[in-house]
Amino acid sequence: MDKKKPLNKELNVMVALDLTQMDPILIKYIEFLTTIFSIKQLYFVHNIKQSVLYSLYEDFISEDLAIDKIVEEELQRTIALNYKGIVPQQLIVTSDNYTESMLTDLAKENHIDVMVVGNKNALQGTGALCQKLVRMLDSHLLLIPDDTQHVLDKILVPTDFSADSAVSFQAARRIAERSGGEIEALHSYSIPSFFFPYIDTEKAHDETQKHLDNRFMQFQKKYFLPEDISFKYVDKQDFSVAETIEQTAEKGTFNMIIVSARGANNLTSLFIGSTTNDLLVRNRKMPLLIIKKQ
Amino acid sequence: MSIKVVRRDASSNFLGLVVNKTVFFAVIAVVILSVSLTLIFKDQANYYFAIGQSFVSAHGGWIYTLSVNIFIVFCLYMAFGKYSNIRIGGEKARPEFSLGAWFAMLFSAGIGNGLVLFSIADPVRDFLNPPRLIGQDPASIAQEAINFSFLHHGIHGWAIYSVVGLSLAYFTYNRKMPLTLRSAFYPLLGNRIYGWMGDVIDIMAVITTLFGLATTIGFGVGQINSGLTHVFGIPSSLFYQVIIILAITAAATLSAFSGLNKGVKILSVLNVRVAALIFILVLILGPTTFILKSYIQNIGSYLSHFIEMSTWTESLRQTEWQKTRTIMYWGWWISWSPFVGTFIARISKGRTIKEFMLCVLILPTLVTFLWFSAFGGTTMRDILLGDTALIAAVNDNISTALYVFFDKFPFAIVLKVLGLVLICSFITTSADSGALVIDSITSGGKLKTPAFQRVIWALATGIIAAVLMYGGGLNALQTVVTISGLPFAILLVMMCFSLLSGIKEDHEKEERKKMLTEKEQYRKNILQLVEKEREERSRKNAETNTEANTSVEPNSENNDG
Numbered sequence: 052m053d054k055k056k057p058l059n060k061e062l063n064v065m066v067a068l069d070l071t072q073m074d075p076i077l078i079k080y081i082e083f084l085t086t087i088f089s090i091k092q093l094y095f096v097h098n099i100k101q102s103v104l105y106s107l108y109e110d111f112i113s114e115d116l117a118i119d120k121i122v123e124e125e126l127q128r129t130i131a132l133n134y135k136g137i138v139p140q141q142l143i144v145t146s147d148n149y150t151e152s153m154l155t156d157l158a159k160e161n162h163i164d165v166m167v168v169g170n171k172n173a174l175q176g177t178g179a180l181c182q183k184l185v186r187m188l189d190s191h192l193l194l195i196p197d198d199t200q201h202v203l204d205k206i207l208v209p210t211d212f213s214a215d216s217a218v219s220f221q222a223a224r225r226i227a228e229r230s231g232g233e234i235e236a237l238h239s240y241s242i243p244s245f246f247f248p249y250i251d252t253e254k255a256h257d258e259t260q261k262h263l264d265n266r267f268m269q270f271q272k273k274y275f276l277p278e279d280i281s282f283k284y285v286d287k288q289d290f291s292v293a294e295t296i297e298q299t300a301e302k303g304t305f306n307m308i309i310v311s312a313r314g315a316n317n318l319t320s321l322f323i324g325s326t327t328n329d330l331l332v333r334n335r336k337m338p339l340l341i342i343k344k345q
Numbered sequence: 346m347s348i349k350v351v352r353r354d355a356s357s358n359f360l361g362l363v364v365n366k367t368v369f370f371a372v373i374a375v376v377i378l379s380v381s382l383t384l385i386f387k388d389q390a391n392y393y394f395a396i397g398q399s400f401v402s403a404h405g406g407w408i409y410t411l412s413v414n415i416f417i418v419f420c421l422y423m424a425f426g427k428y429s430n431i432r433i434g435g436e437k438a439r440p441e442f443s444l445g446a447w448f449a450m451l452f453s454a455g456i457g458n459g460l461v462l463f464s465i466a467d468p469v470r471d472f473l474n475p476p477r478l479i480g481q482d483p484a485s486i487a488q489e490a491i492n493f494s495f496l497h498h499g500i501h502g503w504a505i506y507s508v509v510g511l512s513l514a515y516f517t518y519n520r521k522m523p524l525t526l527r528s529a530f531y532p533l534l535g536n537r538i539y540g541w542m543g544d545v546i547d548i549m550a551v552i553t554t555l556f557g558l559a560t561t562i563g564f565g566v567g568q569i570n571s572g573l574t575h576v577f578g579i580p581s582s583l584f585y586q587v588i589i590i591l592a593i594t595a596a597a598t599l600s601a602f603s604g605l606n607k608g609v610k611i612l613s614v615l616n617v618r619v620a621a622l623i624f625i626l627v628l629i630l631g632p633t634t635f636i637l638k639s640y641i642q643n644i645g646s647y648l649s650h651f652i653e654m655s656t657w658t659e660s661l662r663q664t665e666w667q668k669t670r671t672i673m674y675w676g677w678w679i680s681w682s683p684f685v686g687t688f689i690a691r692i693s694k695g696r697t698i699k700e701f702m703l704c705v706l707i708l709p710t711l712v713t714f715l716w717f718s719a720f721g722g723t724t725m726r727d728i729l730l731g732d733t734a735l736i737a738a739v740n741d742n743i744s745t746a747l748y749v750f751f752d753k754f755p756f757a758i759v760l761k762v763l764g765l766v767l768i769c770s771f772i773t774t775s776a777d778s779g780a781l782v783i784d785s786i787t788s789g790g791k792l793k794t795p796a797f798q799r800v801i802w803a804l805a806t807g808i809i810a811a812v813l814m815y816g817g818g819l820n821a822l823q824t825v826v827t828i829s830g831l832p833f834a835i836l837l838v839m840m841c842f843s844l845l846s847g848i849k850e851d852h853e854k855e856e857r858k859k860m861l862t863e864k865e866q867y868r869k870n871i872l873q874l875v876e877k878e879r880e881e882r883s884r885k886n887a888e889t890n891t892e893a894n895t896s897v898e899p900n901s902e903n904n905d906g
Contacts, residue, residue, distance in 0.1 A: 070870040103864045104871060111875070118871065121878050179859045241444075325699070328430060 058225035061091040062164040067154055068097045068126060073169035076197055078133040081167060083201040085136040087230045093140040096157055097126055098150040119144055151183040163190045170194035170335055181331055185312055185341055192341045199338055204232040207305040209296045212266055215311040215344060217274035222342045223309045224277055234280045238263055239287040239295040260284060293329030300337050307338045362798050365789035368547045372787060375552050376805055380812045394824040402668035405831045409675040410658050412834040416504040419841045424702030428848050432697045434518035440695035447692055449617040450610060452709050453774045454688045455506050459498060460716055461768055462568055465750050466743040467494040468721035469735055472728065476666045487725040488646055494717055495647040496654050497671060500710045502678040507705045508837055509686020512844040514693045523790020524691060526550040526683055529840050532847040547786050550683035553833050556825045557680030558779040559810040565772035566590050571744040572765040587811050594807030597776035598800045612774045619767045627719050630754050639722040640715055673823050676830030687782040724750060776806055
């Protein structure tokens with residue numbers, strides 16, 4: 052497999068459009084991203100789901116309606132209306148029963164580095180496509196919610212001090228270099244006070260935090276991470292890790308969360324990390340970049 | 346013509362009790378009958394119990410062995426398969442208890458006092474009467490004795506609880522069905538679970554639970570009596586044991602009366618804390634390095650012999666070792682499963698299937714192994730070094746093993762008292778959570794019932810334990826669980842298929858719903874575009890027609906002119 056291109060290099064980005072109100076939001080956000088990333092080529096792509104339209108084809112033919120042409124014209128109109136960037140863009144309209152397979156193939160064919168899809172909340176998306184894509188794609192996946200803002204000055208990177216999360220920091224660093232934003236690392240911990248009721252919880256928190264500070268310093272050294280990354284730890288109490296990340300991101304007015312999916316080889320791509328999976332299912336409020344490790 | 350099926354509410358009010366009358370009275374009848382028969386035919390009871398146990402072990406042992414292995418495969422598939430991220434109670438459900446309290450409660454309910462009683466007695470018994478390595482190197486026999494105690498108290502038992510617990514939790518919280526055993530069979534039996542078939546399942550579950558609990562209380566009471574003898578010099582006799590049963594029953598009654606969030610939770614927390622304290626003391630005061638070393642070795646040895654031991658059925662030997670060991674244990678675990686499973690289901694809302702399996706299947710197993718390595722492992726080491734005190738103790742009365750074990754430690758009296766507290770607390774937790782579960786099943790799955798109704802079941806368990814102890818002692822109790830567990834083992838295999846089919850059905854339905862929503866949305870969008878195109882076309886046509894008309898009109902004017 053090709054080595055993944057660092058995010059501060061020239062990138063090929065593909066944006067999946069779905070003919071909903073999400074399309075203008077995505078296109079405008081991509082236009083914003085072109086001012087931050089160095090994007091070589093932008094692809095807007097839409098797949099016409101034939102299986103959904105089988106029953107309508109008879110009418111279309113009798114009325115001489117070419118559905119692919121109609122879709123293409125509509126997308127061209129939406130792009131023209133919402134995209135004013137200078138990065139060259141190309142529209143691809145395909146026709147297949149399986150959108151996720153088609154997007155995966157197109158991404159491979161066009162050497163795509165980042166695939167961008169909408170993560171609908173108010174627009175009532177099911178999130179099913181994202182769940183499949185994150186397992187199938189080789190490229191990184193960026194999920195954009197419907198009420199996203201065009202700012203990228205605070206990036207949250209959750210960490211468990213693993214090699215996988217180090218990859219997320221590398222990606223965050225490249226983005227921050229270009230956006231001039233800051234990176235904050237987040238680790239959620241819990242103190243098993245239930246089984247040790249007689250320990251001083253205050254003291255335990257202090258000790259844990261000292262230990263975590265040390266651990267983060269070692270982590271920074273080991274993976275050559277920049278020293279200006281601020282490190283935050285949160286007692287997750289009875290919340291899940293994904294819930295803690297979500298709450299911290301909202302409270303801290305972050306603009307993006309970056310997490311790592313595990314490897315992308317044939318076997319491990321089937322198993323993405325459980326926190327990443329939880330975030331993928333739960334988070335519909337903040338752009339989420341899922342980094343695929345080489 | 347369509348038939349409308351209406352689910353009837355199984356419970357009704359009877360003398361202020363909220364009960365499913367069929368289940369409630371059938372169980373009461375069986376309890377009265379078994380207690381009376383044991384009291385009337387006390388002398389013959391032992392003989393018939395022995396015949397019963399031999400018959401079930403000889404002809405049904407393989408069913409137990411096959412079933413428990415199926416449960417493990419099933420649980421591992423659920424933990425790591427495609428359904429592992431499904432959350433009990435739906436995607437947005439939140440856990441009712443913290444992780445620590447949840448684990449403490451399920452561990453306390455599931456392990457009972459087996460941890461305390463058998464961690465020493467089992468390896469010693471299997472060392473003295475080895476299943477397979479007779480006449481070989483004593484160290485190998487000792488290792489195999491530990492391996493078999495891991496087999497009997499490890500992952501197989503917790504897999505049984507996991508099957509019942511997960512099934513009931515899923516059907517109760519995801520399908521909103523009553524918290525009774527019958528609910529878990531809905532995918533297989535359909536609406537028949539609300540008829541006599543469901544009643545039979547629930548009656549079997551309650552009876553199995555009552556006898557399983559009685560067995561545990563019987564063993565525990567013997568151990569408490571031995572502890573009182575060791576510490577306070579109180580004689581060990583049936584009279585004192587009956588008094589202890591009454592005391593335990595009274596404590597369990599109080600706890601059950603106060604409900605899940607008070608008595609049961611407080612006692613469960615006490616269990617885990619006292620057990621942790623005893624373990625830490627043994628680890629510090631005992632051979633620390635040996636315990637930690639042997640933990641690793643024991644797990645390795647157990648894993649390397651896992652398949653061979655799990656499927657061993659004594660078929661090429663004409664021995665009857667398994668009858669009173671493996672088969673009895675499978676029967677005992679299974680007879681506890683309706684109760685522990687229901688209890689675990691009751692407290693597991695908000696957990697994912699993966700979390701559930703890690704905390705109900707894997708974690709308790711690892712904790713149990715650690716405890717067995719500390720107590721059983723140290724005992725084996727001492728025996729191999731020539732100390733025969735524990736051999737004598739186990740031969741005399743297995744209930745005394747723990748106290749003899751503590752004799753070698755500094756501050757032995759403290760450890761013995763703590764051990765006694767732990768056993769009392771474990772037994773009371775089992776009895777009170779058992780009463781809550783039986784109450785839930787006999788009330789048709791109600792989560793809230795009148796408090797005095799729970800008291801009835803706490804008392805019933807105590808009475809059965811006392812009478813069976815009087816009628817035939819521990820042998821009678823072991824025989825009863827071996828026999829009553831067998832039909833339930835078959836039901837549990839069916840439960841696996843039922844749960845799988847239920848989850849699969851719901852999962853597919855959910856996927857279809859998602860797909861349909863997306864398809865519908867997409868179709869709507871395309872139709873909107875087409876409509877726009879049609880409007881555009883008709884607008885263009887109209888314009889063309891107008892242009893055509895305006896270009897014709899001047900000509901006609903000219904003609905007129």
